[in-house]
Amino acid sequence: MIRTLLRVLGDEHARPLRRTVALMTAAAVAEGLSYALLVPVLRALFGDAPADAWPWLAGFGAAVAGYAALRYAADLSGFLVGTTLLRGTYRRLGEHLTRLPIGWYDAGRVGEVSVLASRGVLQALSVMAHLLAPFVGALVTPLTIVAVMLAFDWRLGLAALAGVPVVAAIQAWAGRALAATDAERHRRDKEATGRVIEFLQAQPVLRAGGRTGERFGLLDDALREVQRASRRTVLAALPGVVGLTLAVQAMFTALLVLGAYLAIGGGVGAAELPAILVLAARCADPLLSLADMGGQVRGARAELDRLDRLLRTEPLPLPRVPVEPAGHGLVFDSVTFRHGDRVILDGLSLEVPEGERLAVVGPSGAGKSTLLQLIARFYDVESGAVRVGGVDVREIGADVLMSKIAIVFQDVYLFDGTIEDNIRLGRPDATEAEVRAAASAARLDEVIARLPGGWAAGVGEGGALLSGGERQRVSIARALLKDAPIVLLDEVTSALDPVNEAAVHEGIERLMAGRTVVMVAHRMRTVRRADRIAFLDGGRVVEEGSHDELLRRQGRYAAFWATALTPAPGD
Incomplete structure (x- = not known):
């Protein structure tokens, strides 16, 4: 023993x-x-x-x-x-x-x-x-x-x-x-x-x-x-x-x-x-x-x-000699990734130049969220490489990699504390003015104004005392405060009401300004703002181009767009 x-x-x-x-x-x-x-x-x-x-x-x-x-x-x-x-x-x-x-x-x-x-x-x-x-x-x-x-x-x-x-x-x-x-x-x-x-x-x-x-x-x-x-x-x-x-x-x-x-x-x-x-x-x-x-x-x-x-249990290996990435562009180089026996990505190649906004769309299970997770190195690829600034993410120190990435997920988890505590997770050493500015940019100040305790109000375990849209605003404020050059967005507005969606979109626009962005989205309003769109299916990029280009091709994306615009029965 x-x-x-x-x-x-x-x-x-x-x-x-x-x-x-x-x-x-x-x-x-x-x-x-x-x-x-x-x-x-x-x-x-x-x-x-x-x-x-x-x-x-x-x-x-x-x-x-x-x-x-x-x-x-x-x-x-x-x-x-x-x-x-x-x-x-x-x-x-x-x-x-x-x-x-x-x-x-x-x-x-x-x-x-x-x-x-x-x-x-x-x-x-x-x-x-x-x-x-x-x-x-x-x-x-x-x-x-x-x-x-x-x-x-x-x-x-x-x-x-x-x-x-x-x-x-x-x-x-x-x-x-x-x-x-x-x-x-x-x-x-x-x-x-x-x-x-x-x-x-x-x-x-x-x-x-x-x-x-x-x-x-x-x-x-x-x-x-x-x-x-x-x-x-x-x-x-x-x-x-x-x-x-x-x-x-x-x-x-x-x-x-x-x-x-x-x-x-x-x-x-x-x-x-x-x-x-x-x-x-x-x-x-x-x-x-x-x-x-x-x-x-x-x-x-x-x-x-x-x-x-x-x-x-074998963890993700740390690089013996960490390499500092030279820029903020993203490259997927013939990436294959499996989850159990299932192939999620199959030889996928994709490039996101620095400062470009890429929207990733496709059917459920196509591997869209997996792309984001591989960039943040939540997993390691089976073959190929994911590169940030020309460097394989496996060769970048974990702290350095995460300092360059801000992530906003669809399901936001907040720690049991105040709103300010949760925003400061983005950058704990930020000044009070910087925290307030990030909250205002995410339109969180109007939420704080109506809470009984204001900035000192608790959010509850997991953010249970806030609505889904309010939690998203906290998450965006946190990402704004972090001020990372790469932003990953995963279906952040798919389940929001119109009022919260408008507020969250405004915060996202400020978050994306001047940064390398990869967004997974179903809402066409979000997709149209992208510089380029990649349509995934079966773990591969089957179409790629701007919104207008893909519509002219009348391929998978055009069908996807038409389906999204078709009103549901009874509407």
Whole structure:
């Protein structure tokens, strides 16, 4: 487990972690050795000169004080290292998640990462602060006491030593028996978490369907499966707990019988026998606690293994020597991209000169949004290259690439804070005047004026307290404040009402001025503003040219344009 922990956190944490484990081991050995002094204490007390016990009692007190000091240092080190490791783990996990391809975040991963980032990391890293010291003590202290018993009487020591493989075998057997149920419990927990998220996200659909008064069947089923998995875990743990208890009690009984036999035969002094039995009793308590601690350690290790697998997921590689792009033109050079088994882009070639506006249109699933995502390097291409300023995006540093790109998506996510907080994400060091100017350019100032708190008004989680059009205005203000030379627009007005669409269009016009723009759009008002239009179908550019040129050709774009202008039945 320590090796896995070091692999997860990196070598820089190895020294403090090993020092903490060494302190815990030393404290456990000191505890066992302090109990060894009970033998001469009891021998003197039950002997002819009880006063001879005073020096041994003083030594016992000093040994206990030394053990207490070591235990304090070990516990303190465990808390400090645990806190440091927890902070380092969250930082490394966050950095790693930002480097994973967007395609990695499928629906099933939401629940998995949610459980791991909340309960999983805390469970795995709390071992250092709360569990490792007693666990090391439960293993090392009994072994130290057995070594002491061997020193005082080899027969009783061997009898105690014979129980060690029995306890180890029971622990291993119990661990194997629980491994399958632990995995099932984790799987059910992940599924239930996903169902809870789905239940919350599905509230509009459930309410629109008049199902507010009934339970959500999928969530109920998932929670019942969690309950069943928990019950199976408890039942699987019982044989190990009972077996360990019986084994420890049998060992103590065997030592008691052997000690009595040796005492009757004169092989062991009557004063020494109680002391050795006290030592044996001190072995029993930590051994019995192993069953409970073993389950906690096993759960923490399982979470640590899951964290390790997540951190081993191959991220988008960083360039060894980042190259600075010379300009802001865009080139797709024979790009092929797959998502799973499906070919999204098939040998696509396209060029967007610096300062030009390109509109990308086509049927659903043609790969339009994928173009934008490849420019921002949310994915890496399978073959070919995407170039910004003549440089492959894979050779540009992530910070440099993102500093040159402003993205406005159709679905805008706002963080739970004020409008100003969300605008400042575009450029955190912007002045107040610059933030206000960006908001005004996006026509967000009129939204702020009617909010109860003005600039200090909260937007809610995900921007839930704002309408879709208002969220789009925040997104545009954020992009304006960023002032990046390349702008990517993805269906930003497709679901807006006329008032918000007019306001958003005005903000978009200001955003696009003098920049390289790639826009995915269905609204013809947006498409006509482009310098050039690329019609995608089947992952390829099937037509390319200006609006008027494409209409004269009477090809796919002309048919698309005619369909868009045809009013729906009943209009």
